[in-house]
Amino acid sequence: MIVPGGLAAVGIEEDTISPAVPIATAPIATAPIATAPITTATTVPETSTPLPSVLSSAPSTAIALTTVDELSDVLPTDWAYLALQRLVEQYGCVAGYPDGTFRGDRALSRYEFAAVLDACLSVMVARIPEDLATNEDLATLQRLQETFQAELDALRAQVDNLEARAATLEANQFSTTTRLQGEIVFSVEQLAGDERPDGSGAGLPDALTFSNRVRLNFNTSFTGRDLLKVRLDALDPPQFNVPATGTNMTRLAFDRNSDNDLDIGKLFYRFPVGDRFSLHIDAVRGAYQANVSSTFHPGFAHPILGAVSRFGRFNPIYYQGALGTGITGVYDISDELTASVGYLSRGRDAANPEVGLFQNGYTALAQLDFRPSRQVGIGLTYAHSYYPSQAVVVSAGTGSRRANAPFSPNVATSANHFGVQSRVRLGNTANLSGWAGVSLANAESSSALVDRGDAATILNWAVSLGLPDVGSEGSLVGLLVGNPPRVLDNDGGPDEDDATWHIEAFYRYRLNRHISLIPGVFVLVNPENDSDNDTIVVSSFRTVFQF
Numbered sequence: 001m002i003v004p005g006g007l008a009a010v011g012i013e014e015d016t017i018s019p020a021v022p023i024a025t026a027p028i029a030t031a032p033i034a035t036a037p038i039t040t041a042t043t044v045p046e047t048s049t050p051l052p053s054v055l056s057s058a059p060s061t062a063i064a065l066t067t068v069d070e071l072s073d074v075l076p077t078d079w080a081y082l083a084l085q086r087l088v089e090q091y092g093c094v095a096g097y098p099d100g101t102f103r104g105d106r107a108l109s110r111y112e113f114a115a116v117l118d119a120c121l122s123v124m125v126a127r128i129p130e131d132l133a134t135n136e137d138l139a140t141l142q143r144l145q146e147t148f149q150a151e152l153d154a155l156r157a158q159v160d161n162l163e164a165r166a167a168t169l170e171a172n173q174f175s176t177t178t179r180l181q182g183e184i185v186f187s188v189e190q191l192a193g194d195e196r197p198d199g200s201g202a203g204l205p206d207a208l209t210f211s212n213r214v215r216l217n218f219n220t221s222f223t224g225r226d227l228l229k230v231r232l233d234a235l236d237p238p239q240f241n242v243p244a245t246g247t248n249m250t251r252l253a254f255d256r257n258s259d260n261d262l263d264i265g266k267l268f269y270r271f272p273v274g275d276r277f278s279l280h281i282d283a284v285r286g287a288y289q290a291n292v293s294s295t296f297h298p299g300f301a302h303p304i305l306g307a308v309s310r311f312g313r314f315n316p317i318y319y320q321g322a323l324g325t326g327i328t329g330v331y332d333i334s335d336e337l338t339a340s341v342g343y344l345s346r347g348r349d350a351a352n353p354e355v356g357l358f359q360n361g362y363t364a365l366a367q368l369d370f371r372p373s374r375q376v377g378i379g380l381t382y383a384h385s386y387y388p389s390q391a392v393v394v395s396a397g398t399g400s401r402r403a404n405a406p407f408s409p410n411v412a413t414s415a416n417h418f419g420v421q422s423r424v425r426l427g428n429t430a431n432l433s434g435w436a437g438v439s440l441a442n443a444e445s446s447s448a449l450v451d452r453g454d455a456a457t458i459l460n461w462a463v464s465l466g467l468p469d470v471g472s473e474g475s476l477v478g479l480l481v482g483n484p485p486r487v488l489d490n491d492g493g494p495d496e497d498d499a500t501w502h503i504e505a506f507y508r509y510r511l512n513r514h515i516s517l518i519p520g521v522f523v524l525v526n527p528e529n530d531s532d533n534d535t536i537v538v539s540s541f542r543t544v545f546q547f
Contacts (some may be wrong), residue, residue: 114152194534225272247401248401289301323346345361381419390409400529439459457488
């Protein structure tokens with residue numbers, strides 16, 4: 001038996017109509033019931049099922065004294081209450097709570113009563129063509145409808161109002177497909193060493209620095225498979241580059257500085273073409289490491305949550321074309337084999353009609369990924385780059401000054417870059433990764449000391465070990481050793497006989513899903529590929545907030 005218990009019984013709050021009302025959802029009846037001639041009952045038989053918990057709590061005089069039209073509430077002893085209760089039980093027009101009860105013996109307000117009555121109207125009107133509703137019940141329902149006509153009209157008005165408000169909210173909503181992801185970093189860094197490795201004799205700056213980086217990502221999908229990303233940046237990290245330290249080998253994994261001015265840090269659109277092919281269109285600050293299927297360096301590649309140094313993130317070949325505008329395509333040849341091809345014009349001159357996409361520095365890249373199993377992956381990468389005079393960055397700011405501009409910063413240079421990267425998953429406890437890269441540079445112009453066509457060979461390599469979930473789930477211990485780019489042979493200048501040893505360690509402790517603490521350090525032995533230079537130590541402590 002269903003015991004009416006107020007508005008909560010039908011899932012409605014006072015003065016509101018909830019779309020989750022647990023009653024029949026057939027359309028609201030808006031006109032008196034039309035059926036075969038019937039005799040209007042003057043009395044309504046009480047339900048055949050007694051309600052001792054309800055009737056025993058009501059005063060015995062209530063039946064004789066109450067008139068429905070005069071009451072603000074409908075009591076369990078009113079004829080209308082009892083009549084509707086009978087219809088509810090007979091026709092099942094109110095679902096109630098999941099256990100099939102109304103939970104209580106409270107009186108219903110006239111609006112609550114009208115909500116239940118409206119449900120029974122809808123159910124019984126639907127049963128008229130099937131002769132499943134008796135004349136007596138239809139007469140009772142018609143009398144109830146007439147008695148509560150004002151409340152039924154108000155109920156329909158509330159529903160119409162809510163539908164209009166919902167339509168307004170949907171029309172003015174910011175976006176149903178845009179998600180905001182934020183990242184805030186507080187970072188402390190310090191350099192340690194004696195002289196700068198540039199032959200100037202000046203001391204290395206050793207002040208303790210504090211900086212921040214804020215990124216707001218607006219990720220929008222129109223189909224569920226595509227992504228339009230707009231990223232806003234405000235950042236001021238220290239730039240441990242040649243002007244500050246005498247070498248680019250000290251550069252941090254994140255060191256773009258906007259003096260905390262807000263700007264567009266990234267803008268791209270990625271979308272599928274069929275089931276196996278996708279296109280990635282970069283408008284602002286494109287980078288191959290974000291476009292190709294993998295850099296084969298899990299745990300280290302992220303500029304904030306990964307390696308401390310710029311060199312330690314991945315093979316420098318992926319930095320080629322950085323900050324560019326262009327397009328990258330990724331094609332899944334099979335479940336084990338993926339090909340990536342892209343073109344990025346360097347810098348922000350793509351909108352300049354005198355330069356455009358093809359009259360400035362650029363990098364065209366191709367990569368083939370082979371993943372025979374979840375434990376093993378290998379990538380073969382080729383890139384061709386052109387660097388105009390005064391914009392020569394052959395080693396992408398990760399190696400020595402000579403490796404960055406093997407002939408001179410004033411000599412336009414092209415280079416063919418070759419890279420091989422791999423990673424091996426050692427059970428569930430470790431990831432072993434590594435890479436090797438060779439750049440074959442050519443002078444594209446002449447100077448007093450360089451002839452056009454002069455060549456230089458530049459080498460770099462690294463091996464890393466990642467230990468996941470140390471201390472907490474999502475944490476990572478990272479260890480890396482390698483040689484940053486150095487010049488092995490050079491027709492237009494000196495070679496570099498000594499190799500810099502880059503040794504790095506960091507620990508990402510995941511405090512919770514939103515906060516990570518990352519102490520880290522890297523050491524440069526023989527910086528600038530010169531054993532006469534003093535060892536440099538770069539230490540860092542990052543606190544990362546993600547939301």
